[in-house]
Amino acid sequence: MKLPPILERVFKSKSGRLTDKLRLKQNRQLGLIPARYDSNNIQKSICGYCSTGCQLDIHTKSSRPGGLRHGTTHPVNLGMACPKGWEALEPLNAPDRGRVPLIRDVDHTFRQAEWPEALDYFCQRFKEIQNQHGNESVAFLGTGQITNEELALMGALAKFGMGWVHGDGNTRQCMASAVTAYKESFGFDAPPYTYADLELSDTLIFIGANPCIAHPILWHRVMRNPHRPKIIVIDPRATETTAAATTHLAIRPKSDLTLLYAIANILIQNDWIDHSYIDQHTELFDAFARFVKSYSIDRAVEATGLPASSVMELASKIHEGKAVSFWWTMGVNQSYQGTRTAQAIINLALMTGNIGRPGTGANSITGQCNAMGSRLFSNTTSLFCGRDFENPADREDIGNRLNIPADRIPNKKSLPYHEIMKGIEKGDIKGLWIVATNPGHSWIDQSRWFKSIRSKLEFLVVQDMYESTETAQEADLFLPAAGWGEKSGTFINSERRFGVIEKVQDPVGEARSDFDIFKDIADHWGCGELFEHWKTPEDVFQILKTLSMHTPCDFSGIKDYSMLQKNGGIQWPHIQNQQNGDLPEKERRLFEDGRFHHPNGRAHFVFEETTPNPESVCPNFPVWLLTGRGTSAQWHTQTRTAKSKMLRQMAPGSVYVELHPADAHELGIKTNDLVVIRSRRGSLEAHARVQASVQQGQIFIPMHYPEVNQLTHPSFDPYSHQPSYKACAVSLSKRT
Ligand code: SF4
Known part of the structure; x- marks a missing residue:
C-alpha cells in the first residue's frame, strides 16, 4: 500500500520495511496502549464511522481505553459491529496524529507553533482578507464527522461571529440529493423510517445501495427479518448485496430514473395504487400520472437493458407486497439527476400507500456518523433546524432564541461546495478553512484541487486529527484536533436517533477538541461574548433543544445526555410534556398519521423529464x-x-x-x-x-x-x- 509520506516515515524502520513492532513501541512510549483494562469501568459511546450509529462499550482503566465490546442491548446494533467498529480505537494511536499546531514558514516547510500564536495567525490572516476583499472572500468546509454541538458552534461562530457568508460540508458529497428530495416532497428533510422496518417488510427494494458492506449492521437487521422477504436490488453491478438478494436488476448506469417512472406508469395502468392514500395525503398526483404515461415498458427496456419481463415483475412485486420498503444510498444521490431519482422513489411509496406503516417507507440511508446532525445544525445552506437564511422572520426567531442581533445573521444562503470551489478558481474566494475533511482526495475531478484550486488560495487552514492527509499537507496553518474517543457530544444516526459519544482518553499531544478550538477562535477573533453560554457541549445541546422547539425535529423532550444513554438514544422528534414523558418509544417512524410538513399537510409528487448523462462514452472513451x-x-x-x-x-x-x-x-x-x-x-x-x-x-x-x-x-x-x-x-x- 502506498502510504502518505509522513506515515511512511513513521511506520518504516531503517531497513525501509513497515514494522508493527516499531509502531507498537511508539504507541507504548506515548502511553496509548494500557496493558490491562478494567471490565467494570465501561463507557458507552456511539461509533464514529458510519451513520448506522452502533453503540460501542469501551472498557477503560486509569482514564485510558483498553478493550471494546459492542452494545448488546442497544436498539441499533443488538450486539453486533462491523470491522471498523471493532477497530474504532486504533486510529487514536496513529503516529501521524497532529500533536501541535503547524505554520507554513517562508521556506514552505512546517514549523511548530504554540496555540496562541496559531490562533492569532488564523484571525489576522482571515481578517486581512475580509478587510481587503469583503466577507464573501472567505469560506469554510465542514464535515459530517464532528458532533452536533461542534457543528452548531462552527456555523454560528463563522456566520454570526466572524461575519462569513459561505460555508458547506462534505455531506454535500453524500446525501444532499436526499435532503433536497425530502424537503420538496415532504416539506421537511425527514427520513421517515426506523431500523425495525428492515425486519418488518415483506418486500425490500434497494436502489444504488450495497448495505452488506456499506452498512453491515443494517444488513444484519435485514437478515433478522422473519417474513422471508423478497429482496430486490437495482444496481448496475453485482455486489455482496445482490448475491444475497432474491432478485438483482442489473440496469445500465444512470437509467434508474427512467425505470422508476416506468414502474409508476405500470402501477397506474394496472390500477395497483392506493387511491384513498393518494386522495387524503398527497397532491399533484394527476399531473404525475399524465407525466409518466410516456414512460412505457419499451422505453424502460431501451434505457436499462433489462428484459420487459423483469420490469413488469418489479411492478408486480411492489403491488403484491403488503409492506414494501424502498432504500437508497449513494448510487442514487451521487447523480446529475439524484434529487429527481430520490423523488421517483418517494413517489412510488406515496402512490402505493407504503409509508407511515411498519415495514414501509421511502428511506434514504446516509453515510457519515453525523451527516444527519449536519443537516439540522451545521448552519450552512439552511439556518438552524431547517430554517431559511433568506427569511427575515427565521433570522429574527434565531436571533431572539440565541440573544444575538438578527442583523448578524447573513440574509443569503451559502454557496454550495462546488460553487465555493469555483469561486476559489475565479479568485473570488481567497481564504478557506477546512475542518475534518479531505478534499485533496475526495473532491470530484481531483486534479483541479491541486492545479487550480489550492494554488489560488491565499490562506488555507486545515483542522484535522492527522497532519498527513493530502489536504493537510497543503495547509498554510494546521490545527491539531481531537478525534472520536477524545471528546464528548452527540451524533444523530440515519433513523434520526440522537446518541452520545464519550471521551475515553485525553487528546494526544496539544490537540484540542474541535469544540475547544472553535471557542478559542471566538475569543481570539473578539466575538467570544456571543458564545458565553456555549461553555460545554452539553450546554450547547440545551441551546439546540430550544432552537428545535416548534420545528418538525423538535427534541425538546430529551432532558440531557443521561436520558439519551439510559434509553439507548432517542429519535427526533421527541417533544416536551408528551404523555409518556421520560419514556420515549424504542422505535418510531414518521407520518403514521399521514400528515406531512407542507402547510396543507400533504406530500407532493415531484417529477421532471430524464436528461442524458452530461458525459457520454465515445470511441476514445468507450x-x-x-x-x-x-x-x-x-x-x-x-x-x-x-x-x-x-x-x-x-x-x-x-x-x-x-x-x-x-x-x-x-x-x-x-x-x-x-x-x-x-x-x-x-x-x-x-x-x-x-x-x-x-x-x-x-x-x-x-x-x-x-x-x-x-x-x-x-x-x-x-x-x-x-x-x-x-x-x-x-x-x-x-x-x-
Ligand atoms: S456499521 Fe457503522 S456504526 Fe456500526 S460499527 Fe460499523 S462503522 Fe460503526
Missing part, C-alpha cells in the same frame, strides 16, 4: 467507470481505517479495477495485470480483477484510493448540487 465502496474495512479516504493493521489486512492495499471477462479477453488483460485507465481529465494505473461483477463495457474502482477522483467527471445535480461520482467515460488498456 467504457463506463462506476465508483463505490470497496470493503467494509475501508472508510472514505482511509484517513482512519488505514491506521489499523487488521483493517489494512482485510482490504486490498492498492487500487484495483473490476472488469468483465469479455472485455478483458478482447484487450488481452488477465487478473493482476497492470492496466491504465484514462478519462478526459486524468489517468491512473490499477491491477485488474477479471470478474463478471460488472457488465460488459463497464468497470468498477473503489472510491478509497486517492487516484480515483482524477478520473471522475465534475457534473452536479442542479437542485442538490451533489457531485455525480458514479458514471463517467474512460478508456482501458493493458500497461505495456
